[in-house]
Amino acid sequence: MQWTDEGIILSARRHGEGNLVLSLLTREHGRHPGLVRGGAGSRRRGEMQPGNRLEVTWRARLAQHLGAYQAEPLEASGARLLEDGDALVGLQAVCAVLETTLPEREAHPALFEAMLALLAALETPEIWPAVMVHFELGLLRELGFGLDLSVCALTGATDDLAFVSPRTGRAVTRAAAGEWRERLFRLPGFLGGPPSDDLTSDDVYDGLALTGHFLQHHVLAMTSKELPEARLRLLELFAPSPTTSGDGVV
Amino acid sequence: MTGPEIDRLIQLLARLPGLGPRSARRAALHLLKRREALMLPLAEALSLAATRVGDCGLCGNLDTSDPCAICADPARDKSLICVVEEVADLWALERAGVFRGRYHVLGGTLSALDGIGPDDLRIGPLVARAGADEVREVILATGATVDGQTTAHYVTDRLKASGVEVSRLAHGVPVGGELDYLDDGTLATALKARRPF
Numbered sequence: 409m410q411w412t413d414e415g416i417i418l419s420a421r422r423h424g425e426g427n428l429v430l431s432l433l434t435r436e437h438g439r440h441p442g443l444v445r446g447g448a449g450s451r452r453r454g455e456m457q458p459g460n461r462l463e464v465t466w467r468a469r470l471a472q473h474l475g476a477y478q479a480e481p482l483e484a485s486g487a488r489l490l491e492d493g494d495a496l497v498g499l500q501a502v503c504a505v506l507e508t509t510l511p512e513r514e515a516h517p518a519l520f521e522a523m524l525a526l527l528a529a530l531e532t533p534e535i536w537p538a539v540m541v542h543f544e545l546g547l548l549r550e551l552g553f554g555l556d557l558s559v560c561a562l563t564g565a566t567d568d569l570a571f572v573s574p575r576t577g578r579a580v581t582r583a584a585a586g587e588w589r590e591r592l593f594r595l596p597g598f599l600g601g602p603p604s605d606d607l608t609s610d611d612v613y614d615g616l617a618l619t620g621h622f623l624q625h626h627v628l629a630m631t632s633k634e635l636p637e638a639r640l641r642l643l644e645l646f647a648p649s650p651t652t653s654g655d656g657v658v
Numbered sequence: 659m660t661g662p663e664i665d666r667l668i669q670l671l672a673r674l675p676g677l678g679p680r681s682a683r684r685a686a687l688h689l690l691k692r693r694e695a696l697m698l699p700l701a702e703a704l705s706l707a708a709t710r711v712g713d714c715g716l717c718g719n720l721d722t723s724d725p726c727a728i729c730a731d732p733a734r735d736k737s738l739i740c741v742v743e744e745v746a747d748l749w750a751l752e753r754a755g756v757f758r759g760r761y762h763v764l765g766g767t768l769s770a771l772d773g774i775g776p777d778d779l780r781i782g783p784l785v786a787r788a789g790a791d792e793v794r795e796v797i798l799a800t801g802a803t804v805d806g807q808t809t810a811h812y813v814t815d816r817l818k819a820s821g822v823e824v825s826r827l828a829h830g831v832p833v834g835g836e837l838d839y840l841d842d843g844t845l846a847t848a849l850k851a852r853r854p855f
Contacts, residue, residue: 454843491847637773638768
């Protein structure tokens with residue numbers, strides 16, 4: 409068995425002293441592991457960081473084997489984020505979420521393209537939090553749990569959408585929510601909710617709380633897994649501070 | 659071919675870093691040939707280290723005394739704390755002989771996949787140490803990796819309340835490094851961290 413593909417490093421675990429087991433999100437082969445001989449050595453360690461893009465050739469005797477990667481670096485996206493602590497939390501969160509939720513060896517080319525866009529966005533602090541939420545919505549869609557945020561589940565209206573049902577994942581208008589609004593997720597402006605001029609950390613928090621809920625209850629619950637620690641840290645990053653109004657612009 | 663004692667010795671030696679079964683056999687043979695000169699002193703040294711070496715309650719270094727020799731040294735600058743991931747990093751800095759302050763060993767890095775969170779590292783004790791009046795600066799010497807720098811940023815946030823100055827090691831071109839051989843990430847970081855010359 410042999411194939412060549414492009415991949416983004418999701419994790420790199422040391423195997424023995426000099427080798428690494430890489431988990432890559434590849435364009436044509438989905439999340440796929442493989443051994444990189446000498447990958448933990450000082451010469452190659454810098455290339456084998458989460459978020460970096462590689463061109464890899466995978467070889468194994470059988471398709472279900474771990475196999476070995478021969479890797480050439482294409483882009484050091486992870487290394488470019490080292491100065492930005494928040495973006496690093498975002499990078500770790502997205503890598504950990506993909507590692508936890510994506511089945512192995514199942515192609516998701518659209519997700520690979522979305523991941524490239526997210527990695528590029530992580531270099532721009534003003535936009536990456538919203539892109540991250542959109543990415544997780546796309547991940548839910550790819551895994552068969554897409555949310556319908558375009559129309560009210562109760563009235564069919566497309567205007568004044570303000571909430572999302574935690575059970576159905578469908579939008580609800582402000583009027584239809586009525587006394588149930590406390591039990592619904594707030595739909596932030598950048599996802600079709602009440603429009604706002606700036607992206608606030610409250611909006612991002614609401615978006616991440618929404619996607620996190622469905623990742624946990626619809627995707628991870630089936631395998632009795634929990635949202636990874638890094639994803640929880642990402643949510644904490646945008647959590648409203650108890651001493652402020654929490655309206656800080658991202 | 660050999661007795662169980664020798665097999666056991668080879669098995670244990672093969673678990674050491676840098677040694678596989680073949681080199682463990684060579685090492686075992688070497689030890690057995692130099693019983694008086696090497697094997698018995700080594701066994702004694704191993705036994706002594708196993709019983710006497712422990713973690714320093716202050717910085718997390720390994721030593722026979724608590725606090726360790728570095729923390730107890732009055733000539734060390736008490737106003738500087740250098741934060742490292744592991745004891746091996748502390749030893750590397752000591753080998754270089756360029757730092758005369760004290761250390762703090764975190765015991766690893768935050769790791770998303772291995773489930774290592776802030777409570778698994780010695781971050782709380784660091785925050786407590788940094789709050790002391792005598793401490794002026796905390797130098798973050800974690801690795802230039804995604805995990806290492808995530809940890810550094812997290813520690814910086816936690817230290818904000820103490821008001822202590824926080825700095826970190828520079829990233830970029832290593833001494834003797836030629837640009838042609840550097841990876842893209844190192845070059846990008848070096849360019850970002852350029853300074854007036």
